[in-house]
Structures are given as C-alpha cells and as structure tokens.
Amino acid sequence: MSQDTKKAPTTTGHVWDDDLQELTNPLPRWWLYGFYITFAFAVIYWMFYPAWPIGSTYTKGIPGLNSVTYTATTVDGSEVQKTTHWNMRSKLMVEMNELHAAQKQWFDKVASMPYEAVSKDADLMQFVNSAGKTLFSDNCAPCHQSGAQGKIGFAPNLTDDYWQYGGTYEKIHETIVGGRRGYMPPFKEVVSEEEIAQVANYVLSMSGEPNDESAAKAGQALFHSDKAGCYICHGPDAKGRIELGSANLTDKIWLWANVPAEKDAAAKLKLVEGVISGGLARGVMPVWSTRLKPDQIKLLTVYVHDSLGGGK
Amino acid sequence: MQSAGEKIHIYHKHIPIVTRSVKGGFRNFKTAVLILAYSVYFLLPWLPWARNSAADQAIMFDLESRRFFIFDLIVYPQDIFWLAMLLFIAAALLFFVTGLLGRAWCGFFCFQTLWSDLFIMIEHWIQGERPARIRLQKQPWNVEKVLKIGSSHALMMLVSFWTAVTFATYFTYAPEFVQHFFSGTAASGGYLTVVILSVTTYLAGGVVREQICTLACPYARFQGVMYEADTLAVSYDARRGEGDKGRALPSAGLKTREERQAAGHGDCIDCGFCVQVCPTGIDIRNGLQYQCISCGLCIDACNNIMDSVGYPRGLIRYDSEQNLNSEKPHEPRLEWKRLKVIGYAAALIVMSSMLFYNIGTRSDTEVNVQQVRQPLFIMLSDGSFRNRYQIHIVNKTEHDEVYKLSVRDIPESALDMGSLPELNVHAGKALSVNAKVNLSSELAESTHEFHFVITPSEQNAEPVVVEAHFNSQR
Numbered sequence: 001m002s003q004d005t006k007k008a009p010t011t012t013g014h015v016w017d018d019d020l021q022e023l024t025n026p027l028p029r030w031w032l033y034g035f036y037i038t039f040a041f042a043v044i045y046w047m048f049y050p051a052w053p054i055g056s057t058y059t060k061g062i063p064g065l066n067s068v069t070y071t072a073t074t075v076d077g078s079e080v081q082k083t084t085h086w087n088m089r090s091k092l093m094v095e096m097n098e099l100h101a102a103q104k105q106w107f108d109k110v111a112s113m114p115y116e117a118v119s120k121d122a123d124l125m126q127f128v129n130s131a132g133k134t135l136f137s138d139n140c141a142p143c144h145q146s147g148a149q150g151k152i153g154f155a156p157n158l159t160d161d162y163w164q165y166g167g168t169y170e171k172i173h174e175t176i177v178g179g180r181r182g183y184m185p186p187f188k189e190v191v192s193e194e195e196i197a198q199v200a201n202y203v204l205s206m207s208g209e210p211n212d213e214s215a216a217k218a219g220q221a222l223f224h225s226d227k228a229g230c231y232i233c234h235g236p237d238a239k240g241r242i243e244l245g246s247a248n249l250t251d252k253i254w255l256w257a258n259v260p261a262e263k264d265a266a267a268k269l270k271l272v273e274g275v276i277s278g279g280l281a282r283g284v285m286p287v288w289s290t291r292l293k294p295d296q297i298k299l300l301t302v303y304v305h306d307s308l309g310g311g312k
Numbered sequence: 313m314q315s316a317g318e319k320i321h322i323y324h325k326h327i328p329i330v331t332r333s334v335k336g337g338f339r340n341f342k343t344a345v346l347i348l349a350y351s352v353y354f355l356l357p358w359l360p361w362a363r364n365s366a367a368d369q370a371i372m373f374d375l376e377s378r379r380f381f382i383f384d385l386i387v388y389p390q391d392i393f394w395l396a397m398l399l400f401i402a403a404a405l406l407f408f409v410t411g412l413l414g415r416a417w418c419g420f421f422c423f424q425t426l427w428s429d430l431f432i433m434i435e436h437w438i439q440g441e442r443p444a445r446i447r448l449q450k451q452p453w454n455v456e457k458v459l460k461i462g463s464s465h466a467l468m469m470l471v472s473f474w475t476a477v478t479f480a481t482y483f484t485y486a487p488e489f490v491q492h493f494f495s496g497t498a499a500s501g502g503y504l505t506v507v508i509l510s511v512t513t514y515l516a517g518g519v520v521r522e523q524i525c526t527l528a529c530p531y532a533r534f535q536g537v538m539y540e541a542d543t544l545a546v547s548y549d550a551r552r553g554e555g556d557k558g559r560a561l562p563s564a565g566l567k568t569r570e571e572r573q574a575a576g577h578g579d580c581i582d583c584g585f586c587v588q589v590c591p592t593g594i595d596i597r598n599g600l601q602y603q604c605i606s607c608g609l610c611i612d613a614c615n616n617i618m619d620s621v622g623y624p625r626g627l628i629r630y631d632s633e634q635n636l637n638s639e640k641p642h643e644p645r646l647e648w649k650r651l652k653v654i655g656y657a658a659a660l661i662v663m664s665s666m667l668f669y670n671i672g673t674r675s676d677t678e679v680n681v682q683q684v685r686q687p688l689f690i691m692l693s694d695g696s697f698r699n700r701y702q703i704h705i706v707n708k709t710e711h712d713e714v715y716k717l718s719v720r721d722i723p724e725s726a727l728d729m730g731s732l733p734e735l736n737v738h739a740g741k742a743l744s745v746n747a748k749v750n751l752s753s754e755l756a757e758s759t760h761e762f763h764f765v766i767t768p769s770e771q772n773a774e775p776v777v778v779e780a781h782f783n784s785q786r
C-alpha cells in the first residue's frame with residue numbers, strides 16, 4: 001500500500017549453482033542524468049582549459065575564452081604585458097605579482113624610515129622578521145647557515161655580539177652593499193716555527209684557553225714587535241680594528257680556528273699555529289648591491305641588526 | 313524472473329510523493345519547531361550588538377579578520393578545539409536522543425525535513441489537498457497547471473534564495489551585504505555562496521526531497537545502529553491492528569469493535585491515511601523501515617481516524633519493539649536505564665562541562681613562547697650565553713592593549729628587547745616579537761628554566777606567565 005509501487009526484483013535470467021542470480025535493478029534516474037552531465041562538463045572543460053595531448057603539443061581551449069594576462073620582467077629588465085591561454089605557470093606569475101604588490105607598501109615604508117624608527121615599530125618589525133627571514137634564507141644562508149649561526153672557518157656567526165666590520169646599521173649596510181674581503185698574510189716566511197708557537201700560545205692566553213705561560217710571554221713580545229707586526233692589524237690591545245676587519249683576539253669568539261671544539265690543549269695550539277703560519281684569504285663576502293634591490297638591502301640590514309644580533 | 317520480451321529499464325523512475333495534510337499533536341509540534349527554527353535562522357543575523365572592533369552584529373563569523381563573534385564571546389582560530397568539542401557534543405546528543413527516542417532529529421529538527429515541510433506547505437497552499445494535487449499532476453499542461461505548478465516552484469525558489477542570502481549574512485555585516493548584493497557590488501564569494509545555496513536548497517527541498525534521507529544522508533544510515541529493543545520508535549501495533557484475520561474495511565457488520573473482534577479482524581480499517589500523510593511515502597504497518605524519519609504524522613492521521621470511528625487511540629504510536637512483542641504490554645515509556653543511553657548522557661555531560669569550563673576560564677591574553685632553535689644558544693664575546701625567543705601575543709579583548717614583558721627567576725637585566733619601547737597589540741590582533749636573554753656563564757649553567765611574564769597594562773588584568781627553557785650546553 002506504499003506510495004512507491006513495489007515490484008519483485010528483476011534479474012538477468014541467468015542462474016548459476018541452482019540459485020545464484022544476477023540482479024538488474026535499474027539505476028535511479030538522477031544518477032543516470034548525473035552521468036550524462038559529466039559528458040557536458042568535459043566538453044565545456046576542453047573549451048576553457050588545456051586538455052588533449054596532440055603529438056608534442058596539446059589543445060589550449062578556445063583562444064580568448066579563458067586567457068591569463070600578467071606582467072613579466074624580461075632579461076634586460078623592462079616590463080612587458082603577456083597574455084596566454086590558461087595555464088598554471090601564468091597563474092603563478094599573476095599571484096606572485098599580486099603578492100609583490102601587497103608587500104610593496106611595507107618595503108616602501110621600511111625604505112622611507114630611518115633605521116631606528118623601524119626598529120621601534122613593533123608592527124613593522126613583524127614584517128621585517130618574516131620578510132627578512134625569507135631574504136636571508138634565499139641569499140645569505142648558503143654561507144651564514146639558515147639560523148645565521150655561521151660556520152667557524154668559513155662565515156661568521158651573525159647572532160652573537162661580535163662584529164668584525166662593525167655592528168651598527170650603517171656598517172652592516174656597507175658590508176651587504178659592498179661585500180668584504182678579509183686577509184691575513186702567512187707568517188711562516190717571516191718568523192720561525194718556534195716563534196709561531198709562542199705567538200699561538202699568547203693568542204690562546206688572551207681568550208683564557210690553556211697555554212704555556214713562558215711561551216705566551218715570548219709570544220706577547222713578538223706580537224708587539226715589528227718583526228712579526230701582529231699589532232699593526234690586530235691593534236696594540238689585540239681587540240681588532242673595525243676598518244680592517246681584523247679579529248678581536250681577546251674574546252671567546254673564534255672565527256677561523258675552531259678552538260672551543262677541541263678538548264686537547266695541543267690540538268688547540270695546532271689550530272692557532274695553522275692560522276698564523278698559513279695566513280687567511282678566505283674571508284670573502286660577495287657584493288650584494290648588484291643582486292638585491294636597495295629596499296631589500298635596507299630591510300636585510302634591519303633584520304641582521306635587530307632580529308639577529310647586531311649592535312652589540 | 314524476467315519474462316521474455318519485457319524491456320529492461322536502465323533507470324528507475326522516481327514516483328513523486330504527494331502527501332495529505334493532517335492535524336494533530338505531532339503536526340503542531342512540527343509546526344512549532346519550524347516557526348521557532350525559522351525565526352532564529354532568518355532573524356538572528358539582524359540582531360544588533362554593540363562592538364568596538366567590528367560590525368555591530370550579534371552573530372558574525374568574520375572569516376576575513378579570522379574572528380567569530382557570538383554575542384559577547386569572540387572565538388579565535390586558536391580556539392579551534394572548541395569546534396572539535398562542539399562537534400563531539402552534537403554527536404553525543406544525537407546518539408543520546410536516538411538511543412532513547414529514535415530518529416527524533418530527522419523527524420522534527422533536521423533542515424532537510426524543515427525545508428521539505430515548508431515546500432510541501434507551499435504546494436498545499438497553492439495547489440490544494442492531495443487529491444487535487446494528484447489530479448493536477450495527471451492533467452495535461454494547460455494554463456491552470458502552468459500557473460499553479462509554476463507559482464509554487466517560484467515561491468520555493470524565492471524562499472531558497474532568501475535562505476541563501478541569510479546564510480551569507482552570518483559571515484558579513486548583514487545590512488551592508490544585502491545592500492551591496494542588490495546593487496551588484498558585493499564580493500564575488502558572496503554571489504557564489506548565494507547561487508550555490510539557492511540552487512541546492514531548492515533542489516533538496518523542492519525536487520529531491522525524501523530521496524536525500526533515503527539515498528544520500530549518512531546520519532539516517534548510522535542512526536540505525538543506535539536503536540535497541542527498548543528504543544521508542546513510531547510503531548504500528550500489528551497485534552491490535554491485524555487481529556487474527558488481518559485488517560478489514562469497516563463494511564456492514566464490521567463497524568463496531570465488538571463485531572470486528574468477533575469476526576477476528578483487528579482495529580485497522582485500512583483507510584490508508586497513514587500512508588498518504590507520510591513524507592517518505594512508506595507504509596508504517598510494514599514495520600520499522602530505514603526510510604522512516606519518525607515524524608509522527610502517521611500517528612496523528614491514525615488517531616484522527618480512530619477518534620472518528622470511536623476506537624481507542626494509539627494503534628500507531630511511539631512504542632518500543634520490546635514492549636510491542638511482550639506478552640503483557642505496558643504503557644509506552646522512556647526506558648533510560650540502559651548502558652548505552654547512560655553512557656551517551658555521561659559523555660554529553662562531561663564534554664559540555666569541559667567546553668563551558670574552557671570558555672569561562674579563557675584568558676584575554678594568549679601568549680606563546682617559542683625558543684629559536686637554530687642556533688640553540690650563542691656564546692658571546694665575554695663568555696656569557698644568549699638564547700633567543702619568539703613571543704607571540706594574542707590580544708583577545710576588543711580594545712588596543714599595551715603589554716609589558718618581563719622575566720622571573722633570572723635577573724631583569726638579562727632580557728633584551730632591542731629597541732622596542734612597548735608592545736602595543738591592536739584589538740583582536742596578534743603580535744610576534746623577538747626577545748634575547750643573555751646570562752653569564754655561571755648563571756647559564758645553573759639556569760635550565762625561567763618564566764616570561766606578560767602583563768597587560770589594563771587595570772586588574774592578570775599577568776600571563778609562560779615557562780621557557782634556557783640552553784647553554786650542547
């Protein structure tokens with residue numbers, strides 16, 4: 001008596017194993033129509049989107065029906081408008097352009113303000129932290145490592161409080177724009193091996209590392225003598241000179257010889273001797289003014305100074 | 313078995329269900345629920361509520377600012393676990409009610425039921441009672457049929473459209489949205505929402521109707537698992553209705569109960585009203601079926617008939633399978649002293665208390681401290697150690713707030729905030745700042761943990777204390 005008139009289920013008529021039959025229950029009509037709609041959907045899809053591969057090319061939809069227009073920068077730096085059929089690469093360009101446009105107001109704000117004013121603006125510093133991290137990861141991290149912790153013997157740690165070339169905004173900016181070239185001459189041709197050991201002992205003594213006291217005393221004399229002439233670059237107080245980028249030898253921070261990593265006093269001495277004997281020519285930071293835009297360099301300067309460890 | 317020559321149909325034609333209207337207690341309850349639910353749904357977005365940092369709307373799920381405004385409660389993305397708890401509570405409530413009363417949700421509260429019910433009312437209002445509607449369906453297309461069917465569907469579409477617009481107003485400032493919508497200046501997402509919801513509401517309530525429940529709805533399927541023998545469900549008392557020789561029309565000699573019982577017939581006079589009023593088109597006398605949404609309309613229909621022939625009510629009634637089959641049936645009653653029901657109730661109570669406790673004790677300031685782990689610690693030139701932290705402050709109040717950051721368990725001078733003078737966080741916004749902590753090598757060795765204290769400048773506001781670790785050894 002149901003409103004839905006019921007019939008016995010129909011089968012294909014085939015019977016296996018006495019009673020095994022196959023039902024031929026009809027599909028609901030909405031399901032069948034849904035199936036037909038997918039046909040229409042596919043045809044419409046082909047009109048709008050790249051679809052069928054044909055040899056080495058493919059169908060691109062009906063021209064002009066679903067195109068993407070974006071601004072691209074050519075090799076010579078000029079901007080051109082490009083219009084193509086719909087494709088993911090062009091969509092990516094459109095989205096990248098939108099993101100750059102959205103970021104521009106922040107970059108402009110940082111570029112227009114003095115360093116100190118930027119560092120006092122908590123909202124702006126949030127942008128500096130995130131955009132700076134991205135710029136740093138893309139450009140600086142290969143040498144200075146992803147956390148800016150540097151690598152002893154390769155690139156300095158930017159999170160500590162020691163800055164060879166100065167940690168003020170102006171000095172950091174100068175370093176990024178123009179790059180740096182550190183140099184220490186090899187001393188094995190000027191002084192004897194014994195004298196190198198003496199100077200090395202003196203260097204270790206200044207940082208509170210284990211050393212031979214009498215050798216260190218002789219080393220101190222050599223350090224300040226014109227024969228070795230260490231004081232000329234490292235200064236009479238051995239604290240380094242910012243204008244040369246010479247290292248401060250009195251602190252706990254090591255740039256070239258990984259002294260803290262060695263437990264054994266002899267090994268520590270050997271490392272320092274190696275630096276004095278062979279000199280250094282690896283302390284090279286490239287010029288970034290040709291690769292980064294001025295507003296990016298300014299933002300990176302604030303990032304290195306305030307988010308990492310500059311200033312002090 | 314298929315007879316030769318009969319065509320195999322590849323599709324199954326849907327037989328439209330034309331329901332008869334009915335009066336009675338369950339119908340009144342359904343109508344009351346419908347009026348209440350629609351009043352809340354359609355009017356709530358228009359309720360004003362004074363706010364400082366957002367539009368003056370009592371309920372607004374503001375996706376753009378990532379805040380949900382529910383009267384005086386503002387929900388932030390960080391509170392997402394409330395949603396999980398809410399969903400759990402909703403599930404437990406559904407299980408509890410279903411275990412006790414069967415598919416009460418389906419019959420009285422589900423929006424598919426509500427909108428279908430309203431659309432059937434529209435059809436009834438324009439096209440007339442069931443026989444008139446069936447006649448209309450069978451007659452060829454003429455002016456009357458086009459006008460009647462066209463106008464009822466136009467009205468359904470209008471209701472669907474306003475349903476969709478109302479849904480959209482929950483996500484944006486309602487007066488502004490409606491104005492923008494009709495002047496063609498609303499966001500494209502708004503138009504998309506309205507179009508999709510209008511179409512789906514009209515199709516689900518006006519065309520597909522009970523097939524949503526029988527073919528598409530997963531809840532309808534798994535609620536069956538919650539039924540027990542003691543669960544109350546809409547049932548036909550077959551023993552009373554059928555007697556020994558089955559139901560019979562009240563023909564001459566079978567008019568009174570005594571005559572019928574003497575002849576071996578039951579109380580069911582086979583009038584078919586219970587089938588005609590059923591929104592899913594089933595015959596409840598065939599027993600409990602998966603299509604039954606337990607709306608109780610067949611109970612109303614049968615009671616009306618029983619009244620008119622002078623038999624006692626309750627031939628179709630809410631009763632349990634166990635009671636119907638027992639030797640001495642008692643009055644139908646709620647059997648709640650069952651493990652499942654009590655378990656569902658316990659889960660419901662525990663989770664609801666947890667949710668309310670959580671909402672009640674939420675702080676206006678949320679602080680998250682993350683230690684910078686690369687590098688984990690830094691040795692400074694004088695041999696002291698530096699750790700760095702990223703501090704994320706969420707201001708959950710409706711006014712801008714200035715926070716003071718300090719440390720506990722280590723000297724105040726150890727904290728270095730750079731050049732930031734104060735931490736001003738805008739209403740409903742978050743701020744991330746960097747903090748450095750420098751400790752001398754002796755202090756660093758003995759310090760493994762310390763606390764950040766974030767004090768809102770607002771009077772009487774509780775400071776938030778967050779534990780942080782200090783590392784100085786590899």
